[in-house]
Amino acid sequence: MDDFFKEMQNPGIPPTYKCCVGGIWKDSTSSKTIDVISPIDNSILGRVYQVTHEEIDESIAKAKKAQKEWQKVPIVKRSQMVHLIADWIRQHEVSLTELLIVEIGKTYADAKDEILRSADMIDYFANEALNIKGQELSGEQFPGYDQSKLALIERVPVGVILAIAPFNYPINLSVSKIAPALVTGDAVIFKPPTQGAISDLYLTEIIRRIGIPEGLISTLTGAGSEIGDYLVTHPGIDMITFTGSSQVGKAIAEKAGMIPLQFECGGNNPAIVLTDYDPETTIGEIVKGFCSYAGQRCTAIKYVLGLKPTIDQIILSVVKKTQEYIKMGDPRDKTVTMGPVISEASVADIQRRIDEAVKGGARIVYGGKIQGKMIEPTILENVSSDMDIIKTETFGPIVCFIRVSRIEEAIEIVNKSTYGLQASIFTKDEGAGISVARQLNVGTIQINSKPQRGPDHFPFLGVKGSGVGVQGISYTLESMTRFRPIVLSKLQ
Numbered sequence: 004m005d006d007f008f009k010e011m012q013n014p015g016i017p018p019t020y021k022c023c024v025g026g027i028w029k030d031s032t033s034s035k036t037i038d039v040i041s042p043i044d045n046s047i048l049g050r051v052y053q054v055t056h057e058e059i060d061e062s063i064a065k066a067k068k069a070q071k072e073w074q075k076v077p078i079v080k081r082s083q084m085v086h087l088i089a090d091w092i093r094q095h096e097v098s099l100t101e102l103l104i105v106e107i108g109k110t111y112a113d114a115k116d117e118i119l120r121s122a123d124m125i126d127y128f129a130n131e132a133l134n135i136k137g138q139e140l141s142g143e144q145f146p147g148y149d150q151s152k153l154a155l156i157e158r159v160p161v162g163v164i165l166a167i168a169p170f171n172y173p174i175n176l177s178v179s180k181i182a183p184a185l186v187t188g189d190a191v192i193f194k195p196p197t198q199g200a201i202s203d204l205y206l207t208e209i210i211r212r213i214g215i216p217e218g219l220i221s222t223l224t225g226a227g228s229e230i231g232d233y234l235v236t237h238p239g240i241d242m243i244t245f246t247g248s249s250q251v252g253k254a255i256a257e258k259a260g261m262i263p264l265q266f267e268c269g270g271n272n273p274a275i276v277l278t279d280y281d282p283e284t285t286i287g288e289i290v291k292g293f294c295s296y297a298g299q300r301c302t303a304i305k306y307v308l309g310l311k312p313t314i315d316q317i318i319l320s321v322v323k324k325t326q327e328y329i330k331m332g333d334p335r336d337k338t339v340t341m342g343p344v345i346s347e348a349s350v351a352d353i354q355r356r357i358d359e360a361v362k363g364g365a366r367i368v369y370g371g372k373i374q375g376k377m378i379e380p381t382i383l384e385n386v387s388s389d390m391d392i393i394k395t396e397t398f399g400p401i402v403c404f405i406r407v408s409r410i411e412e413a414i415e416i417v418n419k420s421t422y423g424l425q426a427s428i429f430t431k432d433e434g435a436g437i438s439v440a441r442q443l444n445v446g447t448i449q450i451n452s453k454p455q456r457g458p459d460h461f462p463f464l465g466v467k468g469s470g471v472g473v474q475g476i477s478y479t480l481e482s483m484t485r486f487r488p489i490v491l492s493k494l495q
């Protein structure tokens with residue numbers, strides 16, 4: 004890494020990274036650190052601090068002060084400054100890509116895509132923010148009132164936003180929270196994931212350098228189990244934006260109280276294959292859907308439903324395509340298409356779920372072998388909808404096939420799930436696809452594509468255990484502002 008990032012790390016191998024308390028790089032007074040371990044070779048990439056409650060208090064107090072000044076900066080200026088984050092990210096594309104590969108085990112193509120998509124997303128946020136408008140309403144439109152009552156409905160920032168990001172997109176899912184907050188005039192308390200924290204500290208330095216008031220962003224590292232509750236219940240936090248598991252999301256929602264929440268949680272997404280599916284598209288999208296980033300995406304496909312003859316036809320083609328498409332290995336090799344999963348805990352969880360499914364009668368059609376943190380893409384059949392592997396999300400490259408006797412049965416299985424992020428439908432008949440889509444209780448339905456968040460200006464939301472609120476460029480911007488109606492009653 005170049006001199007640009009010098010200030011944030013202490014020399015040493017591995018380096019100890021400072022935390023950004025009140026907008027300033029500091030060694031935490033706790034002196035307690037956490038090792039960030041590469042999933043590729045278990046080497047320690049660096050150490051990050053476990054910040055203290057006092058450092059959280061200090062950061063939130065400074066954020067409040069900085070936000071008051073920042074909201075007065077004209078939005079056109081804020082937008083220009085936020086564009087600079089995108090410019091700096093592009094400038095550091097190569098080093099940030101390399102960092103993502105070693106820190107979270109993403110393939111070269113996925114890591115590079117994450118960096119470039121982040122820069123594009125920031126530019127889009129900065130442009131779109133210029134369209135944020137208030138409203139003017141007259142009382143005369145409601146019976147009993149007249150023109151003497153006038154509402155000036157301003158859109159104002161919510162204040163200090165707590166942004167909690169996950170390990171699987173440490174740059175992208177962080178900027179999807181930080182960029183809209185900054186451009187709409189909010190301050191940010193940023194809690195990065197521990198795995199991904201180094202990438203996020205680099206991102207923080209880029210953001211600090213655009214010239215925002217000191218303390219407008221603080222990046223507070225540490226285990227969620229140690230500082231999570233303190234952060235989410237802190238009276239100085241005005242909104243929480245979080246991406247992570249449904250279990251953690253539910254726990255945060257229960258503790259946070261009456262503040263706006265924007266949560267993207269687990270997906271456990273199904274794909275329904277109708278009898279007239281297009282073979283090439285369907286097989287290709289199922290394989291990418293369950294294998295991309297080793298199945299560690301909330302939008303991954305986790306189970307495929309179809310009539311018995313349909314599943315009988317496609318299952319071996321899915322195996323064949325998986326063999327062609329997947330090259331497992333060290334993601335520093337640019338030809339590798341699937342790297343390791345994030346941690347030993349994750350490996351243990353995936354192993355346990357496969358074992359339990361097999362014990363319950365499932366059959367491994369392909370894969371199932373685990374070596375270190377490398378999980379072979381695993382295809383299971385004879386799976387029933389009441390097995391744990393269907394009921395709860397497995398963050399690994401596993402897909403289950405379920406044969407149903409009627410498509411209505413597939414719809415029932417999807418709708419009884421506690422998740423509701425996305426679902427895919429594969430069919431050549433778009434009308435039939437739309438008709439099934441309208442019966443599914445999930446956030447978004449994809450016809451002839453794997454589930455996915457992008458394009459990033461589309462609304463992205465989960466129902467049931469999959470989330471609260473709506474993301475997507477203009478929707479996120481809106482969520483990070485609130486109405487301030489000023490009602491003028493004219494004196495007669």
Ligand code: G3H
Binds near residue numbers: 454
């Ligand atoms: O893991 C959750 C992400 O929001 C998924 O994003 O669909 O672009 O991979 P993606």
